[in-house]
Amino acid sequence: MSTVDGFRALDDKSLVDYIKATPSLFSILGASDNFQIKEVGDGNLNFVYIVVSPYGSLVIKQALPYIRCIGESWPMTKERAYFEATTLKQHGRLCPAHVPEVYHFDRAMSLIGMRYLEPPHxxxxxxxxxxxxxxxxxxxxxxxxxxxxxxxxxxxxxxxxxxxxxxxxxxxxxxxxxxxxxxxxxxxxxxxxxxxxxxxxxxxxxxxxxxxxxxxxxxxxxxxxxxxxxxxxxxxxxxxxxxxxxxxxxxxxxxxxxxxxxxxxxxxxxxxxxxxxxxxxxxxxxxxxxxxxxxxxxxxxxxxxxxxxxxxxxxxxxxxxxxxxxxxxxxxxxxxxxxxxxxxxxxxxxxxxxxxxxxxxxxxxxxxxxxxxxxxxxxxxxxxxxxxxxxxxxxxxxxxxxxxxxxxxxxxxxxxxxx
Amino acid sequence: MSTVDGFRALDDKSLVDYIKATPSLFSILGASDNFQIKEVGDGNLNFVYIVVSPYGSLVIKQALPYIRCIGESWPMTKERAYFEATTLKQHGRLCPAHVPEVYHFDRAMSLIGMRYLEPPHxxxxxxxxxxxxxxxxxxxxxxxxxxxxxxxxxxxxxxxxxxxxxxxxxxxxxxxxxxxxxxxxxxxxxxxxxxxxxxxxxxxxxxxxxxxxxxxxxxxxxxxxxxxxxxxxxxxxxxxxxxxxxxxxxxxxxxxxxxxxxxxxxxxxxxxxxxxxxxxxxxxxxxxxxxxxxxxxxxxxxxxxxxxxxxxxxxxxxxxxxxxxxxxxxxxxxxxxxxxxxxxxxxxxxxxxxxxxxxxxxxxxxxxxxxxxxxxxxxxxxxxxxxxxxxxxxxxxxxxxxxxxxxxxxxxxxxxxxx
Ligand SMILES: Nc1ncnc2c1ncn2[C@@H]1O[C@H](COP(=O)(O)OP(=O)(O)O)[C@@H](O)[C@H]1O
Ligand SMILES: Nc1ncnc2c1ncn2[C@@H]1O[C@H](COP(=O)(O)OP(=O)(O)O)[C@@H](O)[C@H]1O
Ligand SMILES: [Mg+2]
Ligand SMILES: [Mg+2]
Ligand SMILES: [Mg+2]
Ligand SMILES: [Mg+2]
Ligand SMILES: [Mg+2]
CATH class of the missing domain: 3.90.1200.10 (Aminoglycoside phosphotransferase (APH), C-terminal lobe)
Structure with a gap:
């Protein structure tokens, strides 16, 4: 589903193409086609994907225009991703040791690419x-x-x-x-x-x-x-x-x-x-x-x-x-x-x-x-x-x-x- | 003195032409050429002109990009006129009995036209x-x-x-x-x-x-x-x-x-x-x-x-x-x-x-x-x-x-x- 404002809700499949088309993400994976995607969002609001290749890893978080755990009946602006990315970057500058690095932000897609906090996290x-x-x-x-x-x-x-x-x-x-x-x-x-x-x-x-x-x-x-x-x-x-x-x-x-x-x-x-x-x-x-x-x-x-x-x-x-x-x-x-x-x-x-x-x-x-x-x-x-x-x-x-x-x-x- | 952003500091003389060219002001004066202008600003910051014709009256307040009582050595944004006009209008809607009516606002000129609070005010x-x-x-x-x-x-x-x-x-x-x-x-x-x-x-x-x-x-x-x-x-x-x-x-x-x-x-x-x-x-x-x-x-x-x-x-x-x-x-x-x-x-x-x-x-x-x-x-x-x-x-x-x-x-x- 694509909308006029350039937003598409991604899934495990469409995310592959998105990553390949996005150098700031693809390069983190060593530009390798050989990567695995797993949706792990256990939070209340958003979708979170772990992406791992033999050469690197990252997390993709996407906000949809509603609250995930309730559904489309409780709409919620996807612009929240913009404020999340902005804050991750600002707090990250102030305290890099305790905030994951942001690799990529796409405002139209309400999508953040950031460091994968690997196990045992x-x-x-x-x-x-x-x-x-x-x-x-x-x-x-x-x-x-x-x-x-x-x-x-x-x-x-x-x-x-x-x-x-x-x-x-x-x-x-x-x-x-x-x-x-x-x-x-x-x-x-x-x-x-x-x-x-x-x-x-x-x-x-x-x-x-x-x-x-x-x-x-x-x-x-x-x-x-x-x-x-x-x-x-x-x-x-x-x-x-x-x-x-x-x-x-x-x-x-x-x-x-x-x-x-x-x-x-x-x-x-x-x-x-x-x-x-x-x-x-x-x-x-x-x-x-x-x-x-x-x-x-x-x-x-x-x-x-x-x-x-x-x-x-x-x-x-x-x-x-x-x-x-x-x-x-x-x-x-x-x-x-x-x-x-x-x-x-x-x-x-x-x-x-x-x-x-x-x-x-x-x-x-x-x-x-x-x-x-x-x-x-x-x-x-x-x-x-x-x-x-x-x-x-x-x-x-x-x-x-x-x-x-x-x-x-x-x-x-x-x-x-x-x- | 005219600047690229469309701002000119007016004086008694140039204000005449400004009023004549501005229907929302000129009409208040009964569209009469026969009006008098007097600068009365006793405040600290701005220029205030009383304009009176036989048919009506108004006040013009203009903000200059500095503090009047100190001079150009203390710069101060003339955008303050925008916040003044916006507040006069909003407070005026809420309490018209105690706020003078705004007839005209020109943001580029930082200029407000409002009701003249006539004597004995x-x-x-x-x-x-x-x-x-x-x-x-x-x-x-x-x-x-x-x-x-x-x-x-x-x-x-x-x-x-x-x-x-x-x-x-x-x-x-x-x-x-x-x-x-x-x-x-x-x-x-x-x-x-x-x-x-x-x-x-x-x-x-x-x-x-x-x-x-x-x-x-x-x-x-x-x-x-x-x-x-x-x-x-x-x-x-x-x-x-x-x-x-x-x-x-x-x-x-x-x-x-x-x-x-x-x-x-x-x-x-x-x-x-x-x-x-x-x-x-x-x-x-x-x-x-x-x-x-x-x-x-x-x-x-x-x-x-x-x-x-x-x-x-x-x-x-x-x-x-x-x-x-x-x-x-x-x-x-x-x-x-x-x-x-x-x-x-x-x-x-x-x-x-x-x-x-x-x-x-x-x-x-x-x-x-x-x-x-x-x-x-x-x-x-x-x-x-x-x-x-x-x-x-x-x-x-x-x-x-x-x-x-x-x-x-x-x-x-x-x-x-x-x-
Ligand atoms: N950078 C990350 N690295 C590893 N896991 C993550 C990362 N970000 C999120 N997760 C996992 O996804 C879950 C949901 O992420 P979160 O940002 O809390 O989403 P929500 O806004 O929906 O609550 C987290 O509880 C965590 O398990
Ligand atoms: N609407 C008005 N009607 C009559 N006199 C006014 C009006 N507005 C301002 N004045 C006169 O001009 C003076 C300065 O106006 P003011 O808005 O207080 O400017 P400043 O921001 O420079 O203090 C006031 O003290 C008052 O004497
Ligand atoms: Mg959460
Ligand atoms: Mg959350
Ligand atoms: Mg004053
Ligand atoms: Mg003042
Ligand atoms: Mg009034």
């Missing part, structure tokens, strides 16, 4: 379900988040550059609206898309829809999501958007990117770690009670935040005389005032992250899109117990986040709900 | 200096601010419309940068542009530059100004941007418009009323001690905020089932939760307004652009006394704004500093 979420420790994960994620967020914020950019970026990414409005709906709205009202482990969580889901204090908090986070252009955020930084090995961490799938609040990315990652934590009891067996692994998740949670904190402040200090227009060196010109503003900045960011993290947890339990961490627990009663703990923790944190002054207090609160 | 600031009461001022300004801010925020617009507006007004970046510099930066550092009543306020100006707590607060307001696209704000809503008679209130000069925090507009207006209040002692004479007038200013201050509050909430209630995406009716579906979110929204807006209002006051005393309220006090010692009170009040309010829960408390604090 797997999706982090699957590793967390399997109980695999990744000793460098916190260091790498802190590196990725601190660099991409710091350098695309007004701490480093000029107002001119910032507003140019904001204007461009306003174009990714359909994806922002999808987030507004599935994260900030649907879980708090009756919606045909919502689902939960029923009947176990029927009362819990209803409670979310009738909790005025929760609705007050989620409204403020939604406004911040819609209004606050703090940095070029990934926009979908859950543990399914990270591929890992023991020594590599790669962030993929930034199709939801736009200039939004930093806490939305940090919270997505931390919140999904906490979901993984609460799912562990459902994965426990006689051979492996997962106790040690739960400890490792909490260490990773703490380290991710505290390494992020340190790296972010280090970037700020290094670039205090740089082009960023937020804190001019002639005003923030003594160590006291710099420490004062940095402490306040990080404190606010911490609270934003806890808020957005909680919102992301809630929506994965009573909203449309669930996570494999829980879905893979086949015993519904056991699953509901895990989900309820996560939900109760998230509700508590969303309402009380401003009272938390350190990540250790958050971990203490997790222990309390878990015991 | 005068600039509000001049009326405040003269001690004239305007009984409808608070009602009218509350009407203007509530309508323009409510209808251009996500309380009324869709995300799609909102992001389209945000993207477009990102183009007004040079004017935003000017505000960032003169409001949020220069007063807090040594700058060649800063001035103050010297030597009287030398110590006060230095204190502003060395007050770490003040720098912490101004940083947060600057970030909000740069990052938060809450509504299409006027951007320069001081008492010099309002023309009044006893029964008419007209808001002009929105060339600084962009999607920013609502509190920046509300604060600009309230802050400039407070400046007018503290200037009154400098205008007192034996015949008129200005005591009654000072009371009227404070009543106007209180009424403006409380009428704004009421009107804004009334618009929200009326439009609760409207297109706005911030508070969906299916979530905010009971009177309790609606009151909860409205109270919080207004409380935050109140604190933002107090913060921005304070920042606007401070910059008028120790920054580049001063206000006639103080400048017209010829006795430097007297002027400094008035300015110091205003400055001390603004510093206190900027630091403690979150402790104020009502406008009456603000007025009490004004009394305390004034006594």
């Amino acid at each position: 797997i999706i982090l979420r699957k590793g967390l379900i399997a109980g695999v420790e990744y000793p460098l994960l916190s260091e790498h994620m802190a590196e990725y988040m601190s660099k991409t967020l710091f350098y695309t914020s007004l701490l480093y950019t000029t107002t001119t550059e910032h507003k140019r970026g904001v204007a461009e990414f306003c174009g990714n409005v359909e994806l922002c609206q999808l987030t507004e709906q599935v994260v900030f709205s649907d879980p708090y009202k009756v919606s045909e898309y919502n689902r939960w482990t029923s009947p176990h969580l029927d009362y819990d889901a209803e409670s979310v829809r009738e909790d005025n204090d929760l609705k007050l908090e989620i409204a403020q986070l939604k406004s911040m999501f819609c209004e606050r252009a703090q940095a070029l955020i990934h926009g979908d930084l859950h543990t399914g958007s990270v591929m890992v090995t023991q020594d590599s961490t790669q962030v993929i799938d930034p199709e939801f990117a736009f200039y939004g609040p930093m806490g939305f990315d940090i919270g997505a990652f931390l919140g999904n770690l906490i979901l993984a934590f609460f799912a562990q009891d459902g994965h426990a067996t006689q051979e492996n009670d997962r106790k040690a692994y739960k400890k490792w998740i909490l260490v990773t949670l703490r380290e991710t935040w505290s390494l992020f904190y340190n790296k972010f402040i280090a970037l700020w200090d290094e670039n205090k005389d740089g082009p960023g227009e937020a804190y001019l060196p002639h005003i923030y010109n003594n160590p006291d005032v710099r420490q004062l503003v940095q402490t306040k900045y990080i404190q606010d960011l911490f609270h934003d992250s806890l808020g957005f993290g909680s919102a992301k947890m809630i929506r994965r339990i009573v909203g449309v899109a669930h996570v494999e961490d829980f879905e893979s627990i086949t015993d519904a009663g056991k699953r509901a117990d895990c989900e309820r703990k996560a939900l109760n923790f998230a509700k508590m944190l969303l309402k009380n986040r401003r009272k938390f002054v350190s990540i250790d207090e958050v971990i203490l609160a997790i222990h309390e709900i878990d015991s | 005068i600039i509000l600031r001049k009326g405040l200096i003269a001690g004239v009461e305007y009984p409808l001022l608070s009602e009218h300004m509350a009407e203007y601010m509530s309508k323009t801010l409510f209808y251009t925020s996500l309380l009324y617009t869709t995300t799609t419309e909102h992001k389209r507006g945000v993207a477009e007004f990102c183009g007004n970046v040079e004017l935003c940068q000017l505000t960032e510099q003169v409001v949020f930066s220069d007063p807090y550092k040594v700058s060649e542009y800063n001035r103050w009543t010297s030597p009287h306020l030398d110590y006060d100006a230095e204190s502003v530059r060395e007050d770490n707590d003040l720098k912490l607060e101004i940083a947060q307001l600057k970030s909000m100004f740069c990052e938060r696209a809450q509504a299409l704000i006027h951007g320069d809503l001081h008492t010099g941007s309002v023309m009044v008679t006893q029964d008419s209130t007209q808001v002009i000069d929105p060339e600084f418009a962009f999607y920013g925090p609502m509190g920046f507009d509300i604060g600009a207006f309230l802050g400039n009323l407070i400046l007018a209040f503290f200037a009154q002692d400098g205008h007192a004479t034996q015949e008129n001690d200005r005591k009654a007038y000072k009371k009227w200013i404070l009543v106007t201050l209180r009424e403006t905020w409380s009428l704004f509050y009421n009107k804004f909430i009334a618009l929200w209630d009326e439009n609760k089932d409207g297109p706005g995406e911030a508070y969906l009716p299916h979530i905010y579906n009971n009177p309790d939760v609606r009151q909860l979110v409205q109270t919080k929204y207004i409380q935050d807006l109140f604190h933002d307004s107090l913060g921005f209002g304070s920042a606007k006051m401070i910059r008028r005393i120790v920054g580049v652009a001063h206000v006639e309220d103080f400048e017209s006090i010829t006795d430097a010692g007297k002027r400094a006394d008035c300015e110091r009170k205003a400055l001390n009040f603004a510093k206190m309010l900027l630091k403690n704004r979150r402790k104020f829960v009502s406008i009456d408390e603000v007025i009490l604090a004004i009394h305390e500093i004034d006594s």
Whole structure:
């Protein structure tokens, strides 16, 4: 099917011709006709093909004008591929160690060619379900988040550059609206898309829809999501958007990117770690009670935040005389005032992250899109117990986040709900 | 002087030919050759011509590619006229009673033709200096601010419309940068542009530059100004941007418009009323001690905020089932939760307004652009006394704004500093 705007949805067969006709892709394969194609898209939205020849490999990702897991009944602009490619390139420049290289982008075709993250790379979420420790994960994620967020914020950019970026990414409005709906709205009202482990969580889901204090908090986070252009955020930084090995961490799938609040990315990652934590009891067996692994998740949670904190402040200090227009060196010109503003900045960011993290947890339990961490627990009663703990923790944190002054207090609160 | 982009700076003479060649303007004058032109620009940036024939009248405003009061050494995009015309039209649609009609806009010429606000219309600031009461001022300004801010925020617009507006007004970046510099930066550092009543306020100006707590607060307001696209704000809503008679209130000069925090507009207006209040002692004479007038200013201050509050909430209630995406009716579906979110929204807006209002006051005393309220006090010692009170009040309010829960408390604090 070809359309007037030059778009054709490819399949395993037509992709062969596309690659052969595209030097920037064909050359990666050593210009060899002898290549294999396999569609592996397990995500919700797009088609992903792995292409391997004896001489090289790559991944092709194509966006179709609808949401894959729902079908043509939920249309979604394929222009999202443009924002994904643009962000992969920009974040890749800022943090090449943790973002796959983009080889090719075809806007008309909504098609990205990028590095194939070869085995043993797997999706982090699957590793967390399997109980695999990744000793460098916190260091790498802190590196990725601190660099991409710091350098695309007004701490480093000029107002001119910032507003140019904001204007461009306003174009990714359909994806922002999808987030507004599935994260900030649907879980708090009756919606045909919502689902939960029923009947176990029927009362819990209803409670979310009738909790005025929760609705007050989620409204403020939604406004911040819609209004606050703090940095070029990934926009979908859950543990399914990270591929890992023991020594590599790669962030993929930034199709939801736009200039939004930093806490939305940090919270997505931390919140999904906490979901993984609460799912562990459902994965426990006689051979492996997962106790040690739960400890490792909490260490990773703490380290991710505290390494992020340190790296972010280090970037700020290094670039205090740089082009960023937020804190001019002639005003923030003594160590006291710099420490004062940095402490306040990080404190606010911490609270934003806890808020957005909680919102992301809630929506994965009573909203449309669930996570494999829980879905893979086949015993519904056991699953509901895990989900309820996560939900109760998230509700508590969303309402009380401003009272938390350190990540250790958050971990203490997790222990309390878990015991 | 004509340039390749079709721009020519007009003067009294060339403007005649321009008007004759422009039917949308010439017709307003009854197509009569017999018209008079007078340049009256008393503002800082642009050229303003009053054009009167026996059959009609209009005003022509032209932006030149620099700042008028400084000269060609401070270049400034003439595209600001485009954002001014666009905002006059949009705010004019939302609140026609308080915005002059736009007859004509020529983007290449950066030229706006609009309604002439005929005498006895005068600039509000001049009326405040003269001690004239305007009984409808608070009602009218509350009407203007509530309508323009409510209808251009996500309380009324869709995300799609909102992001389209945000993207477009990102183009007004040079004017935003000017505000960032003169409001949020220069007063807090040594700058060649800063001035103050010297030597009287030398110590006060230095204190502003060395007050770490003040720098912490101004940083947060600057970030909000740069990052938060809450509504299409006027951007320069001081008492010099309002023309009044006893029964008419007209808001002009929105060339600084962009999607920013609502509190920046509300604060600009309230802050400039407070400046007018503290200037009154400098205008007192034996015949008129200005005591009654000072009371009227404070009543106007209180009424403006409380009428704004009421009107804004009334618009929200009326439009609760409207297109706005911030508070969906299916979530905010009971009177309790609606009151909860409205109270919080207004409380935050109140604190933002107090913060921005304070920042606007401070910059008028120790920054580049001063206000006639103080400048017209010829006795430097007297002027400094008035300015110091205003400055001390603004510093206190900027630091403690979150402790104020009502406008009456603000007025009490004004009394305390004034006594
Ligand atoms: N560069 C890559 N290398 C290897 N596998 C990839 C790569 N990109 C995507 N994948 C695989 O495809 C899946 C879906 O990709 P993703 O970008 O998350 O698509 P979606 O937007 O549909 O969620 C991932 O979960 C991963 O298994
Ligand atoms: N529509 C109008 N009717 C009457 N006078 C006007 C009008 N617009 C501007 N003026 C006069 O011109 C002055 C400068 O206009 P303004 O729009 O504030 O320009 P600037 O952007 O240079 O500050 C105003 O203070 C007012 O005296
Ligand atoms: Mg994905
Ligand atoms: Mg995706
Ligand atoms: Mg003006
Ligand atoms: Mg009108
Ligand atoms: Mg102006």
